[in-house]
Amino acid sequence: MRDILFRQAQIEDLRDIVRLLGDDELGSQREKTTSDLDPSYMHAFEAIYADPHNCIYVVEQEGKVKGCLQLTLIPNLSFAGAWRGQIEGVRIDRSLRGTGIGTDFFRWVLEKARKSNCKIVQLTMNAARTKTHAFYEKIGFEATHTGFKLYF
Amino acid sequence: MRDILFRQAQIEDLRDIVRLLGDDELGSQREKTTSDLDPSYMHAFEAIYADPHNCIYVVEQEGKVKGCLQLTLIPNLSFAGAWRGQIEGVRIDRSLRGTGIGTDFFRWVLEKARKSNCKIVQLTMNAARTKTHAFYEKIGFEATHTGFKLYF
Numbered sequence: 001m002r003d004i005l006f007r008q009a010q011i012e013d014l015r016d017i018v019r020l021l022g023d024d025e026l027g028s029q030r031e032k033t034t035s036d037l038d039p040s041y042m043h044a045f046e047a048i049y050a051d052p053h054n055c056i057y058v059v060e061q062e063g064k065v066k067g068c069l070q071l072t073l074i075p076n077l078s079f080a081g082a083w084r085g086q087i088e089g090v091r092i093d094r095s096l097r098g099t100g101i102g103t104d105f106f107r108w109v110l111e112k113a114r115k116s117n118c119k120i121v122q123l124t125m126n127a128a129r130t131k132t133h134a135f136y137e138k139i140g141f142e143a144t145h146t147g148f149k150l151y152f
Numbered sequence: 153m154r155d156i157l158f159r160q161a162q163i164e165d166l167r168d169i170v171r172l173l174g175d176d177e178l179g180s181q182r183e184k185t186t187s188d189l190d191p192s193y194m195h196a197f198e199a200i201y202a203d204p205h206n207c208i209y210v211v212e213q214e215g216k217v218k219g220c221l222q223l224t225l226i227p228n229l230s231f232a233g234a235w236r237g238q239i240e241g242v243r244i245d246r247s248l249r250g251t252g253i254g255t256d257f258f259r260w261v262l263e264k265a266r267k268s269n270c271k272i273v274q275l276t277m278n279a280a281r282t283k284t285h286a287f288y289e290k291i292g293f294e295a296t297h298t299g300f301k302l303y304f
Binding site: 017018021027030031032038040041042043044045047048051053054056070072074075076077078079080081082083084086088089110114118119120121122123124125126127128133136137139140141142143144145146147148149150151152 | 179206224233235272291292304
């Protein structure tokens, strides 16, 4: 696979990232993917970018953003004061699914988390995404937990 | 129930919090509950206390810490740039279980998250904790997700 790059997201990538978030069975119901980017995404991106414990990473292919996720580093008391890496908002463009790029991207991000002193990396997956379950287990995640959400 | 107070944890509470984390079927296998507090807990507490997006809250009864949890505020792009509240390390002392104090504590913390502009609050529960499932559903959480963990 040619010209694949993993890197931190910049503000110029935001429109592509929002497109990826919305190009999804569940995401299409909750994202505002109008041609003018909703200012709420800009504010959120700025808050993430300004926070040393939050970072969005992207997959770039031939100058285009083809994947994204957010890594949050959380200081925690459990497990004798272990830092946790929390992953949210994972998307891989349809054109790259099944190519192994998603696995490579995850391994690259896991290495970032490990170097940031994380002892645990965690994520939740909507149980409706049945195909994604095997992907995470292949990378080394274990589905030991139930994920609860409450929406205000 | 008399003399119950919900408040932010202070460094003086740390020994009691670590005791609560360890007084648990799963926690007893992973916490260092020796009489001298392991310095790793001190370092973690300091990192949490210094971070405006992380806070440990406790239940105090008659001057003693009887419950705890950590709330992390995460800026996020999904759901049109909604902040998320993430809850970790929930413990209620055995003496207070079934009294409704846990529910009151959670409602108080959820209000903190709502006032901090969170649109979602989330947590994961080890699937082995079968008794706790109903507790979270009663408060308003929905068990829609699978929680994956990877330990380095």
